[in-house]
Amino acid sequence: MKFSGLKVFAEALKGHTGWKPLWRNPEPKAEYDIVIVGGGGHGMATAYFLAETFREARVAVIEKGWLGSGNIGRNTTIIRSNYLLPGNQPFYEMSMKLWEKMEQDLNFNAMVSQRGILNLIHTDAQRDAYRRRGNAMHLSGAGAELLDREGVRAMYPWLNFDNARFPIKGGLMQRRAGTARHDGVIWGYARAADQRGVDILQNCEVTGFRIEGGRVLGVETSKGYIGAKKVGVAVAGSTSRVMQMAGLRMPIESHVLQAFVSEGLKPLVDGVITFGAGHFYISQSDKGGLVFGGDIDGYNSYAQRGNLPVVEEVLESGMALMPRIGRTRLLRMWGGIMDMSMDGSPIIDHTPVQGLYLNAGWCYGGFKATPASGYAFAHLLSTDRPEATATAYRLDRFARGHLIDERGAGAQPNLH
Numbered sequence: 001m002k003f004s005g006l007k008v009f010a011e012a013l014k015g016h017t018g019w020k021p022l023w024r025n026p027e028p029k030a031e032y033d034i035v036i037v038g039g040g041g042h043g044m045a046t047a048y049f050l051a052e053t054f055r056e057a058r059v060a061v062i063e064k065g066w067l068g069s070g071n072i073g074r075n076t077t078i079i080r081s082n083y084l085l086p087g088n089q090p091f092y093e094m095s096m097k098l099w100e101k102m103e104q105d106l107n108f109n110a111m112v113s114q115r116g117i118l119n120l121i122h123t124d125a126q127r128d129a130y131r132r133r134g135n136a137m138h139l140s141g142a143g144a145e146l147l148d149r150e151g152v153r154a155m156y157p158w159l160n161f162d163n164a165r166f167p168i169k170g171g172l173m174q175r176r177a178g179t180a181r182h183d184g185v186i187w188g189y190a191r192a193a194d195q196r197g198v199d200i201l202q203n204c205e206v207t208g209f210r211i212e213g214g215r216v217l218g219v220e221t222s223k224g225y226i227g228a229k230k231v232g233v234a235v236a237g238s239t240s241r242v243m244q245m246a247g248l249r250m251p252i253e254s255h256v257l258q259a260f261v262s263e264g265l266k267p268l269v270d271g272v273i274t275f276g277a278g279h280f281y282i283s284q285s286d287k288g289g290l291v292f293g294g295d296i297d298g299y300n301s302y303a304q305r306g307n308l309p310v311v312e313e314v315l316e317s318g319m320a321l322m323p324r325i326g327r328t329r330l331l332r333m334w335g336g337i338m339d340m341s342m343d344g345s346p347i348i349d350h351t352p353v354q355g356l357y358l359n360a361g362w363c364y365g366g367f368k369a370t371p372a373s374g375y376a377f378a379h380l381l382s383t384d385r386p387e388a389t390a391t392a393y394r395l396d397r398f399a400r401g402h403l404i405d406e407r408g409a410g411a412q413p414n415l416h
């Protein structure tokens, strides 16, 4: 079934009785060439690219819950490629380019909206740092603009410009950045992967790996043993727990990140804004809710809910930046489990177990990476070679000291 305006019109005439489920619900086969553990955005995008680009015919995705139950359905939907370091910038720019054509590729409306992101500047040192970042962005074609105070005021006159502690001095703008509907993304990839023959096995938990002579032979699951020539793990916040079943200890800590949505308001925030003097980022959904978030909770946890100190801190930051939201009512909030790596950058690599591959360490930033991560992981799984923009994302870089410390915070996962 192909989606089009004509199809919507025709369905409207016959009472919407002709729509079909977006993907099948198959029984697991005894064996696949490639099994992906984790049906989040990254796992599903990987399966799509394996089938579409690398012509792999026997692929399955194994998901312990339902599609969209993890971070892919919990994030604040921001996509951008405003990175600084050479190990990161080209990869995230590749992702941005894939976002720009995703809806046509998948024939699915993921509500990709390039409404721009504005990173606010509050100090002279921050302006220097953002000028450098903007130059790095130009090198990979990501595009960037440095705005002065009046340039920011023209866009958002109601921001708190003269806050004595955090005066706004300008901003770094990436106009191609924006938002996408997060569950639309996973549904779009799932539909397209299913159409290309991928088996999506929902409500099927991987409970162990069968490994013999240092080589993976398949996975134990709640629906029985499934053989596989290669296994790719993309389980985000559950990485340490799942890889432990293969006897591997990960350079990852798990933390909760919370997100918030307000009641619906008239249009106020056209794009995405990030506060430069505290951890706070905000956009407005098409339904009118202000969607915002801040820092992770400061302790390790596998709970998909957070605690009140971070709520207070996020709301304080929001009030410092935009006092006019003070009377807005909070509608709901939730949490997701983050796989925080030691340097804040991801891992897409082989593991010491032959045939077992890892995609992890996405920290706060994995939604924007979804298409590129899927493409790069599929490349590695299919060809056994890293994709050109993802060569720095090695698992052993922590032992070798080749960190990709985008934030400059050192080996301190809760600070990235």
Ligand SMILES: Cc1cc2nc3c(=O)[nH]c(=O)nc-3n(C[C@H](O)[C@H](O)[C@H](O)COP(=O)(O)OP(=O)(O)OC[C@H]3O[C@@H](n4cnc5c(N)ncnc54)[C@H](O)[C@@H]3O)c2cc1C
Binding pocket: 037, 038, 039, 040, 041, 042, 043, 062, 063, 064, 065, 068, 069, 070, 071, 072, 073, 074, 075, 076, 077, 078, 079, 204, 205, 206, 207, 234, 235, 236, 237, 238, 242, 257, 258, 259, 293, 334, 335, 336, 337, 338, 362, 363, 364, 365, 366, 367, 368, 369
């Ligand atoms: C509140 C919040 C806000 C965020 N905001 C942004 C943002 O604005 N921009 C951005 O770029 N990023 C953001 N992120 C980060 C981003 O959502 C994640 O980095 C990214 O979604 C992780 O990859 P994923 O989609 O594959 O993860 P997930 O959707 O979590 O997928 C992993 C899947 O693995 C499954 N799984 C786990 N264990 C097993 C098992 N044993 N067997 C089978 N399946 C298993 C899980 O059920 C889950 O569905 C945010 C995250 C959160 C929580």
